[in-house]
Amino acid sequence: MKRIMNAPGTLVAESLAGFVAAHEDLVAFGGEGRFVRRRALVPGKVALISGGGAGHEPLHCGFIGQGMLDAACTGHVFTSPTPDQILAAMDETDTGAGCLLVVKNYDGDVMNFEMAAEMAAGRHRVEMVVVEDDAASGPSVRSRGRRGVAGTVVVEKILGAAAERGDDLSSLKALGEGLSGRMRSMGVALRGVTVPDNARETFALGPEEMEIGVGIHGEPGLYRARMAGADEIVRLICEPILDQLGPLASARPLLIVNGFGGTPPIELHLAYGLARRYLAGRGVAPARSLVGTFVTSLDMAGLSVTLALLSEAEFALWCAPVATPVLAW
Template identity: 65%
Template structure:
């Protein structure tokens, strides 16, 4: 397996150090490098904290900064950060208004963030919001609920913007919970993921096969299907999302996310197809985002996310944000 790395064991530490050095205007390491935090904290603002395994960059470290996250904790590749890391992020970023933890709905992430919240509860006011936008998990019927995938960044952005404007912890918790039914995602892959530690690909596809419903840790989806043209594949994703979200009115935000190995030209082509599909089904797409934001290392694939937002929420999306991965209005 050829990758630009020294060893699999040091890859995450060396990569995060490079990230911090490249974006020192936004971020700094926390104590003992247990988290990456916002360089300039705002006193009296609720701290927004998230995190997860490495391999999804720029999620979550690329979203630390003004108008989004105050800290992100990074675990080993595709592995949850430890409770100790999360407690450290809470201790460093709580400036008096409490902390909101945004957690992707995976067993390891949920367990470790909940454990950290219990450990810090005596000293800090803490609430948790689960990001659970993936259609595939419910379709698979494994009882875990929906995974948090690319739609997580929409939740992080909106809650980060609301916190920046002074929203209190209880209101942010209620807002975050209200977003869950209005954000849906589905992914497709042309290849599996080459994982450095195992030196293996998570699944192997034939030259004329695609995997529908993949996760961001290289999990296979619900079906292996014949390769088809972009219209067929992206319309299938879009139709599944529209049918699942079951909302026909409101302002839509459409995100086409690259999973790591898909070039921008293909992502923009997919966006055109998805947008045309949504508009032809009577939906108003007023905001968009296209690019690799929640990746799965080098997976060649993409996901489509649709979020229904109110006009007030659109204003939050449009408000100033200054992070390594998202920047506008500043």
């Protein structure tokens, strides 16, 4: 697999350097290059910190800025950042109101963020919100319970807006914990992931196969199915989402169609249109939508659908102003 890189070992560092240079009006390196932070911190605001392995770009660094994250820590490809990185981010971005850690539910991420929180005891007030939105909740080699996938963007945006308006640490934690039960994501892959270190796909699909229920680390899904048309693919991933979510009454539905890194916009918008039509047939009318490439699995061909049932207050926070390299309105 050909890639534009010098070497696998320098890919992440060189990519982050380019990212920071491209968005220097919004972000900067912190901790001597160990993490990326918001260039202009807000005194007295809770610091929102997230992170994970590289390979999910633009998550998480692409969501640093006004109305979202204050810092993001990046590990090697599909490898959690170290506790030292996370602690350094807390030390530099805590301006007096404490730190909220937003963590995807993968064992390595949870363990290292928890360890960093323990190391910060006595230096910072710290709380943690674990994102668990994956509808493909079968056994996983990387997490206990539901994995945290594209719904992470929803959590980071809503908590970021609430932190920006001045909500305190305990209120933000309660807000974040209330979201996972009303949000589900489901993904489909048409091609596995090629990891730079070994240039091999994490799973191989035949020309007439697709993988349903994939995560974002190249792990296989719940089951393998025969390749189908777009209508059937959308049904296969939207149906379990609706089956797992609770009553839709009084909710403001947010619909996200997310590309995994190897899917062109023409296919993502086609899938969005079909997903919207499918949801309408089940009595769901999205109040707001987002289509694009936000939470990737390197070069995986495929996409995920996320549906979040937001309260009026949460919906207002989603719609609140934001200025990051990826989301801006």
